[in-house]
């Protein structure tokens with residue numbers, strides 16, 4: 001690999017870890033000519049776009065938007081190709097079509113170091129592309145950066161957390177099937193228009209629902225919403241009892257804890 005041609009790329013998902021990594025790279029490797037890239041599915045939350053603007057303000061550099069979800073290559077087109085079969089954890093075609101393939105097209109055959117924000121306190125393995133010219137680098141793992149550090153980095157940079165963190169622990173599409181039920185309730189209450197759009201994608205008779213075994217119509221009924229909220233309150237109470245003193249992360253957000261970070265999609269939700 002010729003050193004002079006190597007590109008350095010940080011894929012930003014709109015989530016906290018990849019954002020903290022962009023800040024960290026700027027601080028620890030100031031000489032690197034970084035490319036910051038965001039794959040836009042055009043099914044993102046407004047809060048994510050607002051967060052990207054904040055990130056650009058800090059970096060003083062554009063986050064390149066790969067328009068991954070428009071027109072013939074958009075989510076709706078691929079959904080048609082998959083005959084209306086909604087993506088799910090076991091059939092995650094959306095990530096490949098809307099994130100990985102556009103990213104690989106953008107990279108081409110250039111040798112690239114791809115910086116990935118998996119933390120030292122996480123177990124998950126991260127590999128975004130199998131292309132041999134894309135070499136993953138894990139600065140947080142290498143340098144022992146853990147969740148507390150991520151919150152500190154974001155706080156000290158002035159970027160903070162994305163606004164959706166008040167009700168949802170992950171970045172990505174508004175209809176992402178990795179959302180927990182309480183997050184669907186959050187979508188219903190914060191973005192009722194998007195909840196309706198998500199609902200319109202479901203084909204309940206054929207069993208195509210975003211949440212396994214329950215349609216969004218059912219989930220949005222007042223008695224069901226109240227039940228989900230009550231279960232969440234109990235879960236938090238139990239978690240709170242087990243976890244004293246509060247970590248910086250919890251004090252900072254007043255909201256999400258480790259338990260809320262259900263394993264999701266590496267590309268969309270770092």
Ligand code: SF4
Nearest residue numbers: 094172173176265268
């Ligand atoms: S955020 Fe969720 S729905 Fe969107 S592309 Fe990623 S895995 Fe698929």
